[in-house]
Amino acid sequence: MITLASDFGTPYPAAMKGVLLSRTDTQLVDVAHDFPRQDVRTAAFWLREVLPYFPPAVHLVVVDPGVGTDRDALVIRAGDHALVGPDNGVLYPAATRLSEGNEIDVYTVDIEDPESVTFHGRDVFAPAAARIDEVGIGRIGTVEEFRPTHEYVDLRFPDPDVGEDAARGEILVIDGFGNAITNIPGSVLENRFGCEVEVSGTRAPAARTYAAVDIGEALVTVGSHDNVELAANQERGDEAFDVEVGDAVELRW
Amino acid sequence: MITLASDFGTPYPAAMKGVLLSRTDTQLVDVAHDFPRQDVRTAAFWLREVLPYFPPAVHLVVVDPGVGTDRDALVIRAGDHALVGPDNGVLYPAATRLSEGNEIDVYTVDIEDPESVTFHGRDVFAPAAARIDEVGIGRIGTVEEFRPTHEYVDLRFPDPDVGEDAARGEILVIDGFGNAITNIPGSVLENRFGCEVEVSGTRAPAARTYAAVDIGEALVTVGSHDNVELAANQERGDEAFDVEVGDAVELRW
Amino acid sequence: MITLASDFGTPYPAAMKGVLLSRTDTQLVDVAHDFPRQDVRTAAFWLREVLPYFPPAVHLVVVDPGVGTDRDALVIRAGDHALVGPDNGVLYPAATRLSEGNEIDVYTVDIEDPESVTFHGRDVFAPAAARIDEVGIGRIGTVEEFRPTHEYVDLRFPDPDVGEDAARGEILVIDGFGNAITNIPGSVLENRFGCEVEVSGTRAPAARTYAAVDIGEALVTVGSHDNVELAANQERGDEAFDVEVGDAVELRW
Numbered sequence: 001m002i003t004l005a006s007d008f009g010t011p012y013p014a015a016m017k018g019v020l021l022s023r024t025d026t027q028l029v030d031v032a033h034d035f036p037r038q039d040v041r042t043a044a045f046w047l048r049e050v051l052p053y054f055p056p057a058v059h060l061v062v063v064d065p066g067v068g069t070d071r072d073a074l075v076i077r078a079g080d081h082a083l084v085g086p087d088n089g090v091l092y093p094a095a096t097r098l099s100e101g102n103e104i105d106v107y108t109v110d111i112e113d114p115e116s117v118t119f120h121g122r123d124v125f126a127p128a129a130a131r132i133d134e135v136g137i138g139r140i141g142t143v144e145e146f147r148p149t150h151e152y153v154d155l156r157f158p159d160p161d162v163g164e165d166a167a168r169g170e171i172l173v174i175d176g177f178g179n180a181i182t183n184i185p186g187s188v189l190e191n192r193f194g195c196e197v198e199v200s201g202t203r204a205p206a207a208r209t210y211a212a213v214d215i216g217e218a219l220v221t222v223g224s225h226d227n228v229e230l231a232a233n234q235e236r237g238d239e240a241f242d243v244e245v246g247d248a249v250e251l252r253w
Numbered sequence: 254m255i256t257l258a259s260d261f262g263t264p265y266p267a268a269m270k271g272v273l274l275s276r277t278d279t280q281l282v283d284v285a286h287d288f289p290r291q292d293v294r295t296a297a298f299w300l301r302e303v304l305p306y307f308p309p310a311v312h313l314v315v316v317d318p319g320v321g322t323d324r325d326a327l328v329i330r331a332g333d334h335a336l337v338g339p340d341n342g343v344l345y346p347a348a349t350r351l352s353e354g355n356e357i358d359v360y361t362v363d364i365e366d367p368e369s370v371t372f373h374g375r376d377v378f379a380p381a382a383a384r385i386d387e388v389g390i391g392r393i394g395t396v397e398e399f400r401p402t403h404e405y406v407d408l409r410f411p412d413p414d415v416g417e418d419a420a421r422g423e424i425l426v427i428d429g430f431g432n433a434i435t436n437i438p439g440s441v442l443e444n445r446f447g448c449e450v451e452v453s454g455t456r457a458p459a460a461r462t463y464a465a466v467d468i469g470e471a472l473v474t475v476g477s478h479d480n481v482e483l484a485a486n487q488e489r490g491d492e493a494f495d496v497e498v499g500d501a502v503e504l505r506w
Numbered sequence: 507m508i509t510l511a512s513d514f515g516t517p518y519p520a521a522m523k524g525v526l527l528s529r530t531d532t533q534l535v536d537v538a539h540d541f542p543r544q545d546v547r548t549a550a551f552w553l554r555e556v557l558p559y560f561p562p563a564v565h566l567v568v569v570d571p572g573v574g575t576d577r578d579a580l581v582i583r584a585g586d587h588a589l590v591g592p593d594n595g596v597l598y599p600a601a602t603r604l605s606e607g608n609e610i611d612v613y614t615v616d617i618e619d620p621e622s623v624t625f626h627g628r629d630v631f632a633p634a635a636a637r638i639d640e641v642g643i644g645r646i647g648t649v650e651e652f653r654p655t656h657e658y659v660d661l662r663f664p665d666p667d668v669g670e671d672a673a674r675g676e677i678l679v680i681d682g683f684g685n686a687i688t689n690i691p692g693s694v695l696e697n698r699f700g701c702e703v704e705v706s707g708t709r710a711p712a713a714r715t716y717a718a719v720d721i722g723e724a725l726v727t728v729g730s731h732d733n734v735e736l737a738a739n740q741e742r743g744d745e746a747f748d749v750e751v752g753d754a755v756e757l758r759w
Contacts, residue, residue: 001274003267009682010538011552014509015730017535018559021507028535029270029281032263037683038740046264053271053375065740068715117714119730122559176262177290208370209321224268224372234291234318254527256520282523282534285516299517306524306628429515430543461623462574477521477625487544487571 001057002129005031005047006121007038008062015119016060016126023130031059038065040090042245044155045173045181048093049225056080056137060129062121063090073109073124075132075146082137084109084129086120089155107146160184166252171243172227178236179229180243184251186222198252199230199241206253210234220251254310255382258284258300259374260291261315268372269313269379276383284312291318293343295498297408298426298434301346302478309333309390313382315374316343326362326377328385328399335390337362337382339373342408360399413437419505424496425480431489432482433496437504439475451505452483452494459506463487473504507563508635511537511553512627513544514568521625522566522632529636537565544571546596548751550661551679551687554599555731562586562643566635568627569596579615579630581638581652588643590615590635592626595661613652666690672758677749678733684742685735686749690757692728704758705736705747712759716740726757 002020006013013033020028031050035043043063051059056079064086072087078098083091087108095104114123128145135143160169160183169184189197192206197220205212207219210233218240223229228251231237238244255273259266266286273281284303288296296316304312309332317339325340331351336344340361348357367376381398388396413422413436422437442450445459450473458465460472463486471493476482481504484490491497508526512519519539526534537556541549549569557565562585570592578593584604589597593614601610620629638646646652666675666689675690695703698712703726711718713725716739724746729735734757737743749755 005264010540011511011556012681012730014535014537015556015559018556018561021533021535022559022561025533027274027278029267029274031267034263050264050268050271053268053275055271055275066717069717116728116730116732118716118727122730175265210371211319211322221371222369224265224369224375226369258517258520280527280531282520282527284520287516303517303521303524306521306528308524308528428518463624464572464575474624475622477518477622477628479622 001027001029001055002133003029003031003051003054003057003059004033005035005043005059006033006062007035007043008033008121012119012121015122016062019122019126020130023127024133026133029054029057035063038063040065040088041155042173044090044093045157047090048097051081051094052097054081058082058084058129058132058137059094060121060125061085061090062125064088064120067120068117072149072152073111073120073128074152075107075109075128075140077105077137077140080137082132082140084125084132086125087152089153092153092155093157105141106149106152107140108149110145110147157183162188166250167228168248168250169228170249171230171245171247174238174245178238179223179231180238180241181223181225182228182230182249184228184249186226186228188251188253189220189222189228192253195253200248200250202241204241254280254282254308255386256282256284256304256307256310256312257286258288258296258312259286259315260288260296261286261374265372265374268375269315272375272379273383276380277386279386282307282310288316291316293318293341294408295426297343297346298410300343301350304334304347305350307334311335311337311382311385311390312347313374313378314338314343315378317341317373320373321370325402325405326364326373326381327405328360328362328381328393330358330390330393333390335385335393337378337385340405342406345406345408346410358394359402359405360393361402363398363400410436415441419503420481421501421503422481423502424483424498424500427491427498431491432476432484433491433494434476434478435481435483435502437481437502439479439481441504441506442473442475442481445506448506453501453503455494457494507533507535507561508639509535509537509557509560509563509565510539511541511549511565512539512568513541513549514539514627518625518627521628522568525628525632526636529633530639532639535560535563541569544569546571546594547661548679550596550599551663553596554603557587557600558603560587564588564590564635564638564643565600566627566631567591567596568631570594570626573626574623578655578658579617579626579634580658581613581615581634581646583611583643583646586643588638588646590631590638592631593658595659598659598661599663611647612655612658613646614655616651616653663689668694672756673734674754674756675734676755677736677751677753680744680751684744685729685737686744686747687729687731688734688736688755690734690755692732692734694757694759695726695728695734698759701759706754706756708747710747
């Protein structure tokens with residue numbers, strides 16, 4: 001199985017699928033092709049959250065503002081999974097999550113003279129993913145074009161600062177519903193559902209479900225990623241709390 | 254075969270696919286993941302129109318404004334098909350269409366302590382769909398976690414009022430092209446193509462095809478759902494007729 | 507394998523998939539369903555660029571402003587591939603590219619009384635595509651409903667005018683990143699990377715990669731289609747150069 005994720009919209013992913021299907025008849029599964037353009041950080045977050053739900057697979061990821069520069073193409077073996085994409089950190093958070101604390105093996109892809117310098121998704125990453133599918137994830141180390149490396153971009157999300165009566169963190173991403181997802185662990189709300197908390201100075205109810213508050217009302221909840229989310233019932237949490245990605249958040253109870 | 258439909262956008266559907274593919278290697282087919290957010294009625298309409306074209310399949314549907322409340326999770330057997338989703342009416346019109354007048358069997362899904370309270374698509378509905386795929390649609394009744402029920406939301410679209418020289422109905426949905434789809438049966442236009450009809454006081458030609466009128470001109474036609482549609486050649490019918498979903502429509506000839 | 511491309515958005519493509527999967531269990535691959543509405547030319551361009559990356563397949567294409575008129579439904583055999591869609595030119599550039607200079611065989615599809623006159627994608631083209639999948643691309647000529655023809659719309663993109671110190675062409679399409687793709691061959695920039703060129707009177711650097719210029723800066727590059735593209739590093743080239751589809755472009759060096 002090969003999953004595909006990119007910021008390409010359409011129809012560029014179809015060219016990658018054509019390349020893959022010319023070399024393998026494995027199942028292809030789209031993760032997303034509408035990641036915010038060239039936003040490595042947001043893509044890295046979503047891949048970390050979504051890929052662990054898949055069975056062992058090769059994950060082809062192309063969010064690549066540096067395409068055509070001398071940034072490396074990477075292959076990472078993480079547990080039973082493999083990831084392929086540019087060396088800009090986009091693979092790293094998912095790889096560490098998929099490896100479940102074990103070491104990851106990282107390789108640079110040595111493909112000379114790709115057909116284009118602006119579409120490595122089609123000309124470098126897709127062929128590399130098909131190659132892994134061919135040899136098997138457990139035998140990545142045997143592929144001659146993959147060279148072991150210890151130098152790569154290890155994008156990390158900031159750790160929250162959780163205290164006794166407050167937690168400080170930041171907005172990592174905002175999803176399509178407008179939920180503002182923080183890096184603060186949901187566990188801080190345990191035993192506080194039904195109470196009000198203070199979010200950067202404003203009071204809002206902590207609730208397990210959106211529907212626990214009136215339509216349009218703001219709430220603080222625990223999202224499906226186990227992180228604290230700023231939300232609003234059937235409306236946008238980012239607007240209700242007036243926050244953007246990267247904003248600092250202080251939760252006080 | 255399992256089809257997927259939701260209002261999730263991306264990348265949440267990918268987490269559902271990961272869960273499904275961890276449990277079954279059946280074919281997955283996307284119906285749509287851009288249904289208007291939390292608009293149960295519009296999703297219900299489209300599913301009723303689209304799902305009958307599929308061969309027997311399990312249809313996983315998540316448009317779920319009440320996620321995490323005590324609304325039930327439903328499994329419905331309708332003819333050779335099965336539907337899985339929240340008990341808010343979204344499955345009902347498709348189920349009655351798929352059962353072709355036969356009874357439907359409805360079950361509540363008894364899954365205790367799902368991983369999250371905000372993402373039942375991943376944690377409740379996808380596992381239930383995989384379970385049906387495993388046992389077979391004909392043997393839904395044997396699954397212990399599915400409890401037969403006769404209480405569920407039976408969302409129904411309003412019936413039109415068709416008379417001798419007029420029909421009254423409403424706009425059910427507006428599609429991406431701007432065609433305003435009514436609940437008035439297309440048969441009322443039979444023998445009237447080429448003539449003008451009156452739509453809530455405005456006159457417009459009745460035509461079999463968009464191209465029968467000049468580009469930009471309004472027309473009344475019969476859509477692919479056999480309903481009367483308010484359209485405009487290569488432009489938006491909803492704008493040409495100034496209508497919105499839920500508006501009353503009177504057709505007079 | 508059957509690929510699908512349209513300007514339908516969702517959920518109409520799902521009805522086509524249902525029809526296909528009711529008749530064949532071959533693999534379905536989406537190329538794009540968000541081609542600009544009823545823009546035959548743009549769809550024709552993308553199909554020409556993307557479909558050649560696929561292994562032999564049936565390509566179902568529906569961008570069809572003339573649906574329901576007497577425009578023909580076409581089947582084209584081009585090399586090892588087959589294309590199905592309306593006779594408005596949308597298939598032609600891809601067919602000539604896929605046939606690699608060999609002749610193409612063109613047929614009209616003779617399907618009487620389709621279920622609808624407004625959704626031939628579902629009622630005419632999908633059944634025709636499934637029929638080809640059933641008999642095999644090499645045996646298209648044996649299908650009774652397919653009638654050989656030599657009359658069809660042969661949409662052609664304009665040829666550029668390449669001289670010794672200048673090239674004149676036009677903007678063919680603008681992609682989702684804002685890259686303005688011309689019909690001028692990338693070879694004119696050979697040996698000029700690192701230099702400035704003049705684009706319709708404005709000077710801009712010719713560069714192999716977006717990242718060769720500062721973020722936001724305009725550049726002239728060679729895209730993944732081997733055509734000259736007007737781009738901007740991490741921003742939109744169409745805005746940087748103030749161009750639209752169809753605009754004339756003069757490149758001078």
